[in-house]
Amino acid sequence: MSRKPTRPPDSGATSRQPRHLALDTEAVHGRGLAIVAALAHDHGVTPLPDRPGKTVWARWVFLKA
Template sequence: MKSATPPNEHLPQCVAPEHEFTMRFTSTPRGARLARRLVSHRLDDWGHPYTTPVNETLTLITAELSANAVRHGHVPGRDFHVQLTLAEGILRIEVTDTRAEKQPSPTPLPPDSLSESGRGLHLVAALADDWGITPRPAAPGKTVWAQLRVPAGGQLVCL
C-alpha cells in the first residue's frame, strides 16, 4: 500500500469528476466478472480503448479487487459496490464490500510459491500508482481502492 488516502479525498472540494460510474453487483463470481467487463466498457466509452494499457491495467485491477470482494468480503444477501471516477487525470477504482472483520494486509505477504491464489494485491500494488484500504464510515465493511494517472482530458470547473 502506498498511502492511506480515504475514498475520493484526492479530489479537492471544488473539483467535479469528469466521469463517474457506480454500480452494485451480486457477491458472486458472475458479479465480479460483470464488474470487470462494465469497467472496461466504461473506460472505452471515456476514450481509453480496450487494447490500451490504461484500459487493460485498470480492468485487471478491477478483476482482482472484485474477486477479493467476492471471495473474502462476501456476506450472504449483500452485494459489493464498484465506483470508477476520472478527475484531474486520475482514474480511481473503488470496490466496497460489507465484511469488516476480513481486512487485507496493507503490505501483502509474499504468496506461497506453490499456492494457486494470493497474488491479487501484489498485482494491484505493482500496477497501480497508488492504492489503499479504508473502512466504511457509516456501515460495516471496507473499501479497497486503486488509482492510475492518465493524461487529463480537459479543464475542470469548480462548482
C-alpha cells in the same frame, strides 16, 4: 497533456483488512493485492463510515492526449 486520475472502488461487507501474502510464483489465488501494488500509482483501504465493511481502491494516472 494533462493527467487524469482513475480510482475504481471495490467494496465489501467484511472489515478485515487485505494483506500481502507470501506466495510462490505457482500460486493461483491471493496475488491480487501484490499486482495492484505493482501497477497502481496509489492504493489503500477506506472503512465504510456507516456500517461494517470497507472499500479497497487503487488509483492510476493516465495521460490524456
